[in-house]
Amino acid sequence: MPRRSTAPAAPDSFEEIDRAVHEPARIWLMANLMVLDEADFTYLQNETGMTRGNLGSHMAKLQTAGYVTVEKTYREQTPRTVFALTDTGRSAVIRWRDQMAGIVAMLSGS
């Protein structure tokens, strides 16, 4: 994950926090995809321990937000759904991380 170049800045209001990212399961999924080029459904399910339905639902929300791409393919007669983080998705994760760091810095008085 790219390092921050400037001091973390807290958001002016909570409305600025991206709700598509600001959810434990989704940020965990995006963090997993941050360190990979792409991964399939089975892989992410193993990594996160989510149920199929839950994982599918979170991924649908991320796809709607334009943060992940979904590609459905077949490999040896078995369906495979491959996810990848978009550039917008990567930026969203970095922005969320900086916002959280800013909030922590603000709350700790630094």
Add this chain to the structure above:
Amino acid sequence: MTLMKTSTMEQKMWSRVFDDGLWDLYLWAVFFNVAIYMLGGELDWSVAQTVIPFFVVLLGAHQLLMAAKRRITAPRIGYFKPHKKRRTEIGAVGAISVVVSILMLATTILAVTGTFSGDISLTLVLFGVLALKMVVLFSLAAHFLGVTRFYVYAALGAAGMVGGEIAVATADVARGWDVIAMFGAPAIVMLPTGLVLLSRFLKAYPKAEDAGPETEDAA
């Protein structure tokens, strides 16, 4: 969900590829094969008893590894494509392997053309370079991929080689047994390690189908 640094997460993802123990079993087959080949030489076995099985096992083990990866590992842990940086690192390990192989080839040419001469046989020179390659590659793989047991294999191979050389120099042990020790020592550990890991892997990861319907609501 366990929180961790992204670098740790990424290394954990990659090391999972080796959690199935299949690489350990493959390496065991190759190492044991080399040790048997050398043993055959020491026991004066015929070419049909040494060289042909050597290449059959070498090629067969690789095919089996690839098939097992496709049929056992991939459906269980799923598919992922490493980040470009990681692929570059893996490429670097491959490049080092190629360099060492070229070194082996150069040594062979020098020996065949008579430029290289000495008391040590060509076979031992080649296996010496192979030992170097083994230690370097295992250590690099352990470092980059986070598979720490590869350090043990590298150490066992080196210890086997050194122990074998000491035995040849100090005791009435024929040359060739040092190579057997070099490949045999890690092979002894690779087989049980691979079997235990494979057994654990099969229990931990039941075979999965791909994506199901999105039935549950995301919070």
